[in-house]
Amino acid sequence: MSKVIMALDQGTTSSRTILFNEAGEILASNSMEFQCQFPQSGWVEQHPEDIWTTQQITMVRALSEAKLTMKDVAGIGITNQRETIVAWNKETGEAIGKAIVWQCRRTTDICENLKKEGFGDVIRQKTGLVIDPYFSGTKMHWILKENEEAKSLARQGKLALGTVDSWLIWKLTGGEAFVTDASNASRTLVYNIFEQTWDQEILAHLDIPSDALPEVKGSSEVVGYTNLRLFDSSVPIAGIAGDQQASLFGQACFEKGMVKNTYGTGCFMLANLGNEGLISSHGLLTTIAWKINNEITYTLEGSIFIAGALIQWLRDGLKLFEHADVTEAMAQSVDDSGGVYIVPAFVGLGAPYWDPYARGTIIGLTRGTTREHIVRAGLEAIAYQAYDIFNCLQKDMGQSLPMLKVDGGATANNFLCQFQADILGVDISRPEILETTAMGAAFLAGLAVGVWPDQNALRTIRKEQRRFSPQLPAEQISVMVQGWEKAVNASKNWAKD
16 A cells, blocks of 8 residues: 655645655655735735635656656645635535635624624633634635625535635635534634534534535545545545644644744734633633544643734735845854834734734844844844733643643744744754645544554654753743843734824
8 A cells, every 4th residue: 555645735825735755754845935925905805716726736746756656645634724714605516706815804894793692702612712803704704795606605615615725625625525524614703612513503603504514524534535526536535624723733733732833924822721621811722633533632822913914015015135045144243133023913903912903023123223223123022922922821731841842834943933032932843844735634634544554653754853951041031031021012002092
């Protein structure tokens, strides 16, 4: 039997396919960028066909690079940008309008109304989430309210509303499978994570028909097969997880209290909670990490909306450098940020503040400020945001967390990793393979089709490449954190009338 697993990593700015062998080594990787559209202030959307087409192209290219065909693939694992919602016609398979991206803030007013109605406690206790434009539920409500075609199809029972994993699986199976997994469902705002079902009370409140939603499956099981009109073999689709849960799995955070942070477009810190869900008292989210063999593992999560996207903005918006890989040397060329702080609240602040009206701030500028200071402040801002989440995790869990596993493209930056260790006061563990999101999807699929026998076999595959230990004194850290807190306070409520 083939031991090759194909991981589809469908992200916010690119689609990627990675082929892994039984040892967890990358045989081939192909990535293709696609565009977001920003039709109004705070709106972010994508063409659903761009998502599918780029993903399909990378699948073909990765196989070609490895000199393999689909007949050599034992199973497919899918991981995806979460909360992004796609609407399509169940009969024709054609997308309706644009996909509304997780970063989009168009439903801010809807969320404010839900809060005024006192619906926040219902949402919190059933879904583990907070009312925020980030999540899929209010996006679905908006589509059903604003899109006439969607309204008409919903009345006929022909409307499909799904996260990106559902859209890809529908396309891969030729419309045979309309499914999602528990990890993605738990991010929609309409899934009861304790009863493990689409919540009828919430659906009714948001006017979302349950027949428009996919069937919720496990994260590691065969849910469908690739359509023979697409590829030369019918390959099982056997793993599904939202990108951050996939990363937690790929980092082998299988025990309660293990924590990882992914530094991508956004920044997402997750702690394994085991089999018992815990509702946060500090602005974090309780969500489903994965469902395997009908057993749920929960996670506590802090979501930061802008992380790597800040570095992209410093590059493309302010033109401070041409390539992100020079930021490490730029940051290290100055002793500190010169008192400059950046709060990258371009689309509001996520956990633990949940302020959709906050806006980006650069504060502490003087005539002595250079671009190196600003670049350093940008990298530090990513670490400060992670500091806020880490502290909340420790408070909610009632324990000190001894280490943080990190991944994502930005962790190639040694300055960022070292500063993160200094700010947190704990060791940072960086793995050999930074593509832990795709690896998690591969692990989940490989378990389902027998490439790996159990989770114990996966622990040895994740290898540490480097560890960063704290170096700065606690007194210095305390002063720096106080400056960060002042900067965050300056950014709050800026866009509110």
